[in-house]
Amino acid sequence: MHxxxxxxxIALKVLAPGVxxxxxxxxxxxxxxxxxxxxxxxxxxSHPHEQMGLMVSGTMMFxxxxxxxxxxxxxxxxxxxGVSHAAKGGPGGAVALDAFSPPxxxxx
Amino acid sequence: MHxxxxxxxIALKVLAPGVxxxxxxxxxxxxxxxxxxxxxxxxxxSHPHEQMGLMVSGTMMFxxxxxxxxxxxxxxxxxxxGVSHAAKGGPGGAVALDAFSPPxxxxx
Numbered sequence: 546m547h548x549x550x551x552x553x554x555i556a557l558k559v560l561a562p563g564v565x566x567x568x569x570x571x572x573x574x575x576x577x578x579x580x581x582x583x584x585x586x587x588x589x590x591s592h593p594h595e596q597m598g599l600m601v602s603g604t605m606m607f608x609x610x611x612x613x614x615x616x617x618x619x620x621x622x623x624x625x626x627g628v629s630h631a632a633k634g635g636p637g638g639a640v641a642l643d644a645f646s647p648p649x650x651x652x653x
Numbered sequence: 654m655h656x657x658x659x660x661x662x663i664a665l666k667v668l669a670p671g672v673x674x675x676x677x678x679x680x681x682x683x684x685x686x687x688x689x690x691x692x693x694x695x696x697x698x699s700h701p702h703e704q705m706g707l708m709v710s711g712t713m714m715f716x717x718x719x720x721x722x723x724x725x726x727x728x729x730x731x732x733x734x735g736v737s738h739a740a741k742g743g744p745g746g747a748v749a750l751d752a753f754s755p756p757x758x759x760x761x
Contacts, residue, residue: 548731623656
């Protein structure tokens with residue numbers, strides 16, 4: 546069945562100190578609308594799920610396989626499954642959309 | 654291999670009159686950053702690929718299986734594979750991110 550979600554009606558999930566997400570899931574994909582407080586850190590980690598992301602607002606340092614970029618505007622990124630990555634909110638914080646395939650069962 | 658994309662460096666793809674997209678693809682997912690001019694229409698269609706979307710700015714009328722919502726803010730939507738859907742830009746137009754799984758080969 547199809548779905549519509551207003552983020553205002555989705556419970557916040559705390560991913561790390563200063564990092565929260567609102568989750569919406571399809572069948573093959575899951576969306577995670579992530580808010581990072583200024584300087585908040587998502588430590589280096591990996592998961593078997595493929596991840597693609599879109600900057601929604603603010604700036605964020607994003608590191609994939611040791612390559613770090615400062616992302617802003619509507620920049621996008623791709624993290625293949627199993628590849629290490631990390632993030633840090635910029636001085637004004639950030640909002641980014643992360644998409645996972647398959648959905649991350651631990652986020653449901 | 655991982656990837657970073659700045660939309661300013663991605664060629665515009667015309668999807669319909671007044672509807673353009675910038676495409677970035679992973680392996681299991683493809684992102685399509687879509688801009689709809691005011692009142693521009695994506696006619697009703699379907700594809701076997703699962704689709705999830707996020708409003709980035711503006712407003713858009715989005716119809717899935719005959720259910721129409723006016724989307725704004727960072728509202729999200731899910732279109733299962735094979736399900737008919739359509740879109741129309743609001744009076745100020747819209748930007749939305751569409752994610753597809755698997756990637757749509759005709760968009761590469």
